[in-house]
Amino acid sequence: MGWLDPSIAAHMRGEKAVANFDEDSITLAAAACSKAMEPFERSKIEGLFFSSTSLPYKERLNAAIISAALGLSDNIRTADFTGGLKAGTTAVLSGLEAVAAGSLDLAIACASDCRLGKPATAEEMIFGDAAAAVVIGREKVVAEYKGFHSLTHDFVDHYRGEFAKFDRKWEDRWIRDVGLIPMIIDAVTGLMKKYGLNISDFSKVIYDCPDLGSRKQINKKLGITAEAEQQNFQMEIGHSGAAQSLIMLVSALDTSKPGDKILVVSFGSGCDALYLEVTDEIDKQPKASVMGMQLNKKAELDHYEKYLVWRDILPVNTGLRSEEDLWTRPSVLWRHRKEFMSLCGTRCKKCGTPQFPVQRVCVNPDCGAIDQMEDYRFADKTGEIVSYTGDMLAASQNPPTAYGAIEFEGGGKNYFEFTDCDLSDLSVGTKVTMSLRRKYKDKKRDVSGYFWKATPVKEEK
Numbered sequence: 084m085g086w087l088d089p090s091i092a093a094h095m096r097g098e099k100a101v102a103n104f105d106e107d108s109i110t111l112a113a114a115a116c117s118k119a120m121e122p123f124e125r126s127k128i129e130g131l132f133f134s135s136t137s138l139p140y141k142e143r144l145n146a147a148i149i150s151a152a153l154g155l156s157d158n159i160r161t162a163d164f165t166g167g168l169k170a171g172t173t174a175v176l177s178g179l180e181a182v183a184a185g186s187l188d189l190a191i192a193c194a195s196d197c198r199l200g201k202p203a204t205a206e207e208m209i210f211g212d213a214a215a216a217v218v219i220g221r222e223k224v225v226a227e228y229k230g231f232h233s234l235t236h237d238f239v240d241h242y243r244g245e246f247a248k249f250d251r252k253w254e255d256r257w258i259r260d261v262g263l264i265p266m267i268i269d270a271v272t273g274l275m276k277k278y279g280l281n282i283s284d285f286s287k288v289i290y291d292c293p294d295l296g297s298r299k300q301i302n303k304k305l306g307i308t309a310e311a312e313q314q315n316f317q318m319e320i321g322h323s324g325a326a327q328s329l330i331m332l333v334s335a336l337d338t339s340k341p342g343d344k345i346l347v348v349s350f351g352s353g354c355d356a357l358y359l360e361v362t363d364e365i366d367k368q369p370k371a372s373v374m375g376m377q378l379n380k381k382a383e384l385d386h387y388e389k390y391l392v393w394r395d396i397l398p399v400n401t402g403l404r405s406e407e408d409l410w411t412r413p414s415v416l417w418r419h420r421k422e423f424m425s426l427c428g429t430r431c432k433k434c435g436t437p438q439f440p441v442q443r444v445c446v447n448p449d450c451g452a453i454d455q456m457e458d459y460r461f462a463d464k465t466g467e468i469v470s471y472t473g474d475m476l477a478a479s480q481n482p483p484t485a486y487g488a489i490e491f492e493g494g495g496k497n498y499f500e501f502t503d504c505d506l507s508d509l510s511v512g513t514k515v516t517m518s519l520r521r522k523y524k525d526k527k528r529d530v531s532g533y534f535w536k537a538t539p540v541k542e543e544k
Contacts, residue, residue, distance in 0.1 A: 467515070
């Protein structure tokens, strides 16, 4: 698009992360939460706080969809945080305060964004799709919460109206000179004054500012050294909206050691500044880099037009089959919510045979027990491809649609779509894991439907 605005060439560096055609802020957040929760018992999670400025639903609790996908208890506190890019840290603060007050013992806060800039704008070049999640509790804490300082300003830099699809912004210099630089400095100095600290006390300083020139000024005015400044992944991911500060925090924890003080600052309609101190528990964590593993999973997007189609910017013809009315009725979704959202089947209590979908009669021909079932979640199980095919005739924004039979470890077998792969990645015997994805986007009713797809396990570098 450089022919329309040559100035965007200034941003033609590095890469940006683009969510797949069947992903959105909900599916990204569910993936981040699932990874963060691996060491914990799901039944003990008592709160889930979700933040995003690109929520799929305005009136339907997005956090409740994530909670259902994770198989959390119905007796859980959930909330959506939105309206500004500092919503990610605000969600974390809410979780921290609930745990500190004793209202909750264990909570998870997640942030995710898939923001859109118009083609031929700097925002299209800069924005990246990403999510991050942190578990908040009292035991085995790797980073202890010490305090915060917040600012709130109705400062309009980036904004979207009720029905706007694309981000809009005011003039760059004004955003920089009136917003980013003075507000971030005010937040940092306010926190240091509040707790009697100096900038040199912090081993890592995390702040949300994608502009390189502004970062240099902030570093100079606050005295932030190159060693303390945390990488913002602008060249690898792009600016990830509400998730930005949390992604930088996760990366900082990859290399932190006991006693390190960490300063986390978000920006958007003001600032949140959080003060954390790393504990001895950090040495008990796996040494592999969380951020490194995620970045190594990337796949190149081979056509710019795919991005335009996936984000509904470029209208295309996906065939007559795409005109079918396939949306899920809310009453059906409610009755089968565990199957659809949590990929929960049943396991026979008499013979131990797992089965999906939910059954009353055991499918094991040597058993046949009736109404002897217990819930059995398949979403966390690894599977193996038994058969597969690629369908060029199915309505899809990323043909061919690949699907096949999956046999799960421990038992259970059914048919699922494959995602995050090409046909060449599939073979009989390939291991797969399950991932919550957007099954459809019904433009007529403006609703999204979610279900589980299989992703081939690729060797981690």
